[in-house]
Amino acid sequence: MEDVVIRPLDKVTLRDPILIEGLPGVGNVGKLAADYLRDQLPAKPLATIFSKFFPPQVYVSEAGIIRLVSNDLAYWRAPASAAHDLLILGGDYQGISPEGQYEITERVLDFCGQLGVKEVFTLAGFAQGRIVDQPRVLGAATAASRVDAMKKFNVVFSRNDPGGGLIGASGLFLGLGRLFGMEGVCLMGETSGYFVDPRAAEAVLRVLTQALQLPIDFSALQAKAQEIDRIAQKIHEAEQHVEGGPSPGPPAREDLGYIG
């Protein structure tokens, strides 16, 4: 089989589309943000991406229906007054080997290039290893002009972070994107790195939607963040109890990992 199979679900012509990437990663920040944006706009399904570089796995819905793991492209037609339609890339996994990461990214960029994409935003989390109350949004970009543009939206370009560079899809879509003549920005929401973080996703999305002038309602994402907070609080209390004495079964810490 082809290493990467892109199955079109629709055939569209888009106006100067911008690609927004948000795949699973640190705190699931990028995926949370991209999925939320797709649902709120809402964007429509454009293509499904299968690959032998994903795990050999299907998901089963509550109704018992299977679905092969994939990445997915959706599109959104902007109002006539706006300059750019959008393409949004989400999915279940990043490629599970280095070669797979390169192959999948290159094929998706090639597909998007044919649709006219010249600009890419990648969304990710940045693990701080500590609880982050007010997540900042860190940035990296393909060109100085993009750095300057994003500073206006309070994106932080830090001399030290990310020190070792970016590993995975959010970096690769920009790095390989340059070989396709694309420019772009990576937006990284600060997060602890310990569990999924809708608050960091909101921080990232607020920058993105300001930059692209997208009117998005954040209330559902905030509700999800509060739900996480409640669970985290219960865990915290339970751990206090455990130190002090026995307590009735609280939600396990690992539950947090599945709230997305």
Next chain:
Amino acid sequence: MEDVVIRPLDKVTLRDPILIEGLPGVGNVGKLAADYLRDQLPAKPLATIFSKFFPPQVYVSEAGIIRLVSNDLAYWRAPASAAHDLLILGGDYQGISPEGQYEITERVLDFCGQLGVKEVFTLAGFAQGRIVDQPRVLGAATAASRVDAMKKFNVVFSRNDPGGGLIGASGLFLGLGRLFGMEGVCLMGETSGYFVDPRAAEAVLRVLTQALQLPIDFSALQAKAQEIDRIAQKIHEAEQHVEGGPSPGPPAREDLGYIG
């Protein structure tokens, strides 16, 4: 060499064949079921599948004859009154890398598609992590119509199981099968996951043979289940003795893994 080599042993035209997959996996349930079905019908050899994604290994028979590890397709011509001939896929291994799983599954599906397959049943075990006295058969399917059809045979479509989806051939044959226009069902026999489980295989086969109206005698499979029970019982007694004091060498627990 080709990544996957399919060597035809016979050339046949089949009537609307249904593919039944049962490869090694949890409790060897799928393989036990598929092999038993093949032997009981009996089905005839159709093709041998070699691949560099299997281990570089040969088996040696008691007579000293080597055989390269493989997957194997057999076919069964149904009586004129029945609608579907059968193809049965068994073998020594699943592909040993994720890429290998995809490549092998895709090649076998392509081969079967050319023979007219539009429907797939995959057989597997579902590890419960505890002794299962009366194994239920859990299901997952490609379409709601299949879910409904299988519920009539007491297949359980559970909201929670399998929670993380299915990994391996039984899921992939359905997930990739859809790209070939095939529909299908995965039947999973509940099993402890600790040793090979002919009883779970029987539960799976009973559903399958009811659904496909195949008259199969289960006595040999039941005898094998009783043999496993006897060994498990001896191990249990031996472990009791060990707790109480020394005992003469009982069958080692790992022996169970080789009874197939």
Next chain:
Amino acid sequence: MEDVVIRPLDKVTLRDPILIEGLPGVGNVGKLAADYLRDQLPAKPLATIFSKFFPPQVYVSEAGIIRLVSNDLAYWRAPASAAHDLLILGGDYQGISPEGQYEITERVLDFCGQLGVKEVFTLAGFAQGRIVDQPRVLGAATAASRVDAMKKFNVVFSRNDPGGGLIGASGLFLGLGRLFGMEGVCLMGETSGYFVDPRAAEAVLRVLTQALQLPIDFSALQAKAQEIDRIAQKIHEAEQHVEGGPSPGPPAREDLGYIG
């Protein structure tokens, strides 16, 4: 680059050549036997095999000259009275991944098939996990006729050994060889598995040279075996001393691994 590169060093026409494979493995038995046979006949260089499935490594000679790791084919022209010329395959490594094992074996078999090979002998060690005083030669073959033929030379075809089959080149050359219409035999010299074992290599070679009626002098191989014995004896004595008290630095056990 090509996955496997076969560089011819000579261009020959051979009479019904038989391929003899002996690559590094258990006790280095196969490699010792094949290298010794090649040196004693002596056989002449025919082709060098490079591959990206070998380690990215060069060896450096005592004179400081580098050599890329490889497998190597040599040929021997039998006297006019004999029916078969020989091809001997030796080398530094087997392929270091399962896929690599398949690819290299398939390419070498294809090359040998073009030279007229229809018969293969693979030489290997069989690890018994205990000191073996009088190594037997165990066998496995592609056909019952070969089993019968080898029994005349006291090759043991055991119901239980090798239980799990053969993993690696010695099995694969036979298993894949059948896809090239080749028949063959694997000869496995019993060995402890703890260090290189010229005695097991001699046992294997004695069967092979009887079967092929090759007049080989074994004195140099026996001298090497005695050298190993002496070192093993010293290690044994040193270990006795260590249990009893301090001793002057004896040869380290790992030295044995490098005597080849």
Next chain:
Amino acid sequence: MEDVVIRPLDKVTLRDPILIEGLPGVGNVGKLAADYLRDQLPAKPLATIFSKFFPPQVYVSEAGIIRLVSNDLAYWRAPASAAHDLLILGGDYQGISPEGQYEITERVLDFCGQLGVKEVFTLAGFAQGRIVDQPRVLGAATAASRVDAMKKFNVVFSRNDPGGGLIGASGLFLGLGRLFGMEGVCLMGETSGYFVDPRAAEAVLRVLTQALQLPIDFSALQAKAQEIDRIAQKIHEAEQHVEGGPSPGPPAREDLGYIG
């Protein structure tokens, strides 16, 4: 995508160019030496090499600009009086899998061969596992003539070192280079192997620049070596203090790994 992508940045015709390879490895000796040579000559950018056999990673500059990890070829035009222009290969990584090492090396050699390269110098560190005060330069070569030529520059061709051969790019560029009709030498600076070692890099470069009659100023490299010495000294003192009692936070040992 292509496994290895070579993007030309300039189009040049060179006079009998010699390739000098220095990629990350033991003590980063080869990379330090090649980078220093490139900066001092100075050499000009010729081509950027991307590959799916590198990590899926981008680096971020202090200004926030991303750059996909790569290897890089630079060229230097020698004065009219000299016989050879130079090509210098440096970069962020060696290929991260054995296959990747072979693929990248072969593609770069092919590219260099088209530019007329017939001679290769590879630069590396040789880990001694102990502090080395006066690093010698060990050698390995493709031919006896090269061994003799390098002995004049006090390169040591030792019967025992490197015992197990060379693993990685510095060996492979010579080993595969021979398949392209290239000859060459590997120069290995002795180093502890514990941290980056500009002193070993200087030793290697002194041999190379003598052999190629390149006038290079070593003061910046020596300054870097002294900086490492100072940090090592502080660590040493700090460790003394730790044994004797508490001490204010000294530079961590791992800091040394990042000084390049």
